[in-house]
Structure formats: C-alpha cells, structure tokens
Amino acid sequence: MRPIKNKQTSIYTIQEATTLLPFMLETLNNKSRNSVKSILTRGQVSVDGKTITQHNYPLKPGQVVEILSNKAAMKQNALTGIEILHEDKDIIVINKDAGVLSMSGKNPNELNAYRQLNDYVKADNPTNHIFIVHRLDRDTSGVMLYAKTVDAQQALQENWKKVVKERTYTAVVEGKVVKEEGTITSWLIENDAMRVYSGPKEKGGKHAVTHYKRIDGNETYSLLEVELETGRKNQIRVHLQDIGHPIVRDKKYGAKTNPLKRLGLHATTLAFIHPATEELKRFTVKPPKSFLKLVK
Known part of the structure; x- marks a missing residue:
C-alpha cells in the first residue's frame, strides 16, 4: 500500500479490516511502539476526517487514514483556541472554541481564527492565503470551514445552499x-x-x-x-x-x-461537497461535556 504524501500528512486507504494501532505499527515500522502510541495520543491520526486516539479503533476497507507529521503537529499546537480537523490544498476545516472571533473585529490586534490560519499557511509559503467562507459568532464553538484558494471560496459561497448537505x-x-x-x-x-x-x-x-x-x-x-x-x-x-x-x-x-x-x-456537524474533488465531506465535533452535565 503506497501512501499519498505531502509535507504535512501521509494518507492511506485501508485495504483490509484491522484496528488502528496494529495498522500504525505496520505502517510506521521505522518507529518504536512507544513513538507510534505517542503519535496517536497527540491526536495526529484521523480516520475519514475525524481525529482518533483509540488504539483498538476498528478500520474497514475503503476508509482513509491521515497521519500528521510531527513538524506539522508542532505548528498546529501553536494555534490558540482553534484545532485543525482537516486540511488539503483547497480547504481547511477547524474546531473553534467559544470566545474566538471567526475573523477580524473592532480591535484589529485581537487574535482571531482567520489571522491565525493565515499565519499558519504562510509559514509554508508566504504567498499562501486563507479565504472566508462562512462565520460563527464569537461565543459559538464548533466546526468551521475556510478556503485556501479563491476558486474554492467562490465555488462554496456561490453554491452554498447546494453544496452544504448538513x-x-x-x-x-x-x-x-x-x-x-x-x-x-x-x-x-x-x-x-x-x-x-x-x-x-x-x-x-x-x-x-x-x-x-x-x-x-x-x-x-x-x-x-x-x-x-x-x-x-x-x-x-x-x-x-x-x-x-x-x-x-x-x-x-x-x-x-x-x-x-x-x-x-x-x-456540531458540517457536511458539504468538496469544491474540487466533489466528494461528500462530513465533520463532527461533540458538544462540550459541560452541555451534557447541565441537563442531567
């Protein structure tokens, strides 16, 4: 199984049923068992776009496993109040904390998701840029989508009602x-x-x-x-x-x-048709535990 690689991730398509840790140990056979466990624990592995840390998570044929490089993980950890759920050459999907602005507000010096992501992509190439697709209120947390190209932004915004499925x-x-x-x-x-x-x-x-x-x-x-x-x-x-x-x-x-x-x-969930690949992408982030505790 030959992975698809870029500077940040290695992407694998599962060929036969297994569980995550054995798959990782076989795939990253140049690393120690403890190193592989650390990669899982740090949240550097996603399955079909969802971050997974569970060692015995079942894998089925056709599922896509993405392994984030240590260097990329360190860069992501520098982000404040946002977590990258998925990134490719056209889009970035994040989980935004409550209290973080989606884009610049009245105070241009206030840290916001847009500015952080711009700095994040420019670290690889100064010509890279982030484009607004939609917004969440400052005090609303959860899944957000940004574009990395003008073409992706226009494809998403101009057909928002059609491309967004949930x-x-x-x-x-x-x-x-x-x-x-x-x-x-x-x-x-x-x-x-x-x-x-x-x-x-x-x-x-x-x-x-x-x-x-x-x-x-x-x-x-x-x-x-x-x-x-x-x-x-x-x-x-x-x-x-x-x-x-x-x-x-x-x-x-x-x-x-x-x-x-x-x-x-x-x-909680955003599902949409990818502007370049036309695949259905679905991202879910569970609500904070404080929500659940309050209604018990």
Missing part, C-alpha cells in the same frame, strides 16, 4: 422543552441596533427555517439538536427565543441565566 448545532436552552421535535419558520429582520427579530415578510424579512429535536433535559434546562434549513444571521438564537426557550447566556435574545459561563451553542 449543518447541525447543539444548543442548551432555558426551560423544559416539552415537544420532542419541531420546526420553526419565520421571516427575520435586522433593525438599526443590529438585533435580529421575527417579523412579517412584507417588511423585508428573510425566510428562515429551523428544525429541532430534544435530546435531553430536566426541569430547568433542555439540550436540543438543531438543524438549519436556511442560514440567516442569528437564526437559531432568534428562533429559540421565539418558542420561549432562549439559549443560556444569550441575554440579547431573552436569556436570564448563565450557568455555562459561555453561550450554550455549538456547531
């Missing part, structure tokens, strides 16, 4: 959500104070549709899986306020509590 969030909201699932539909309008609210279509509202399922909860808080059918500014935050269950800490949209000391919203 956008799923996890939200912790105030109150006990009684309905197991539901759909919220309205027309969203932004006022002069930059606050978005549901209003009539006749006043310039943009059609917005949000689907939700209750995953867990107690008498005080509920955990919801939220899927966007449309992607309007602050859509989830407004729609959950509309049904009387604002996201915790979201004072702007009606919240009265702050039990997590952060906004209770996490971008």
